[in-house]
Amino acid sequence: MKYDGLSILLHWLTALLVITLWALGQSLSFFPKGAPRLTALSVHMVLGLLIAAVILVRIGWRSSAGRRLPAADEGFLNLVAKGVHYGLYLLLVLTVAFGVARAWVHGLHVFNWFTFHRPAFATPGIIYIVSETHSDLADLLVIVAGMHAAAALMHHYVMRDSVLKRMLPRRDAQ
Numbered sequence: 605m606k607y608d609g610l611s612i613l614l615h616w617l618t619a620l621l622v623i624t625l626w627a628l629g630q631s632l633s634f635f636p637k638g639a640p641r642l643t644a645l646s647v648h649m650v651l652g653l654l655i656a657a658v659i660l661v662r663i664g665w666r667s668s669a670g671r672r673l674p675a676a677d678e679g680f681l682n683l684v685a686k687g688v689h690y691g692l693y694l695l696l697v698l699t700v701a702f703g704v705a706r707a708w709v710h711g712l713h714v715f716n717w718f719t720f721h722r723p724a725f726a727t728p729g730i731i732y733i734v735s736e737t738h739s740d741l742a743d744l745l746v747i748v749a750g751m752h753a754a755a756a757l758m759h760h761y762v763m764r765d766s767v768l769k770r771m772l773p774r775r776d777a778q
């Protein structure tokens with residue numbers, strides 16, 4: 605028994621987007637100031653809005669027709685795995701929400717497609733808190749996802765069970 609095709613596709617799309625967004629966010633300061641940096645920032649925001657859509661579809665699919673599999677672990681480990689999975693969903697939603705808030709309080713342009721109009725309450729203090737929160741959440745997301753990936757690899761290489769395989773896009777082992 606493995607996850608359905610759409611769940612698998614959305615899982616790996618989310619993982620790819622998180623890694624790309626984090627790496628691009630960290631390297632923004634390496635782009636020369638002016639047009640190159642603004643373009644990189646716009647790409648970051650467009651990918652950020654794309655991951656928001658992917659997460660919404662994933663949550664909608666999971667809570668309706670998407671296949672949910674029996675727990676991979678038992679007892680305490682099962683609780684930890686559940687906590688990590690829900691924690692990842694929560695971190696994804698919060699990181700995206702604070703990313704949008706960050707773009708909004710800065711009043712940024714996304715290419716010349718549209719502008720987040722800076723609200724009157726965006727004082728330097730608010731801008732600082734929102735920016736730091738987005739950065740910290742993004743770092744925490746990557747750390748927790750790294751631990752989650754390590755657990756999946758442990759299942760595969762140490763416990764030698766089928767937990768990783770059920771999230772892999774293979775035709776066999778339905």
Ligand code: HEM
Pocket residue numbers: 615618619620622623666673675676685689690692693749752753754756757767768769770771
């Ligand atoms: C940023 C990266 C990642 C994120 C945000 C992420 C997120 C998630 C979430 C939220 C679930 C729960 C699915 C559900 O029940 O709805 C999940 C399941 C899973 N993920 Fe990831 N994941 C990431 C990377 C990875 C990587 C790199 C691997 C493998 C090395 C992996 C392997 C798995 C497996 C095997 C499951 C199914 C676990 C089970 O059935 O109990 N994930 N992932």
Ligand code: HEM
Pocket residue numbers: 622625626627628629630632645648649650651652653655656696699700701702703704705706707710712738739742743745
């Ligand atoms: C999972 C999704 C996301 C991840 C992992 C992520 C990650 C990051 C990281 C690592 C940084 C650099 C932090 C720093 O050191 O200051 C950053 C900056 C930023 N992000 Fe995101 N981000 C995500 C989503 C979004 C979204 C949806 C938006 C807005 C639509 C956004 C807007 C921004 C902005 C405006 C900056 C500041 C760039 C600057 O002025 O230097 N992010 N992000």
